[in-house]
Amino acid sequence: MKNVKKTVLAGLCFLMTICMWNTQTLISHAEEISVPGYHEYTITEDEAIDTWYGIAKGTYLASGVSGIKKAGTAKVNVSGTTTAYSKCDKVKVGVYLDESLDGGNSFGTIGSYYFEEQNTTSCHGSKANISVTSGRLYLVRGVHSVTEGSTTETTSTRTQALKAS
Secondary structure, eight states: OHHHHHHHHHHHHHHHHHHHHOOOOOOOOOEEEEOOEEEEEEEOSSEEEEEEEEOOTTOSEEEEEEEEEEOSTTEEEEEEEEEEEEEEEEEEEEEEEEEESSTTSOOEEEEEEEEEEEEEEEEEEEEEEEEOOTTOEEEEEEEEEEEETTEEEEEEEEOOOEEOO
């Protein structure tokens, strides 16, 4: 009987030791999904727009739009919009203004603008009359996301470049 008690006690100690070593906790991470879709580009002398449309049925993220528009001499306006198929916990858009110093071979970010709405189907944000350098190329990148529960769907947009006047 003494050996059985010692064996049971040793087994319990062993199990407790394993439990102490295994200190991982369950953490709920939002699942981030890049949604399939297609882009439509609009460009004029004064404006460039990239509109992304989601093609997957049953998703939350419906569309994303980013745009840049000339606003006078050495000024531009930038904007972005994210749209969901239905009301979601969070709808966000990040708008990044990029400038090229080498005629369009590479671009660097010179401005970032973030917008978020909760319990809605869309989020729009814009920044007007941003000072830029005449003669340089500028474009806008948009980062669009929709969160519902633990699922986050994302996409990005990127306009064609405009030369500032």
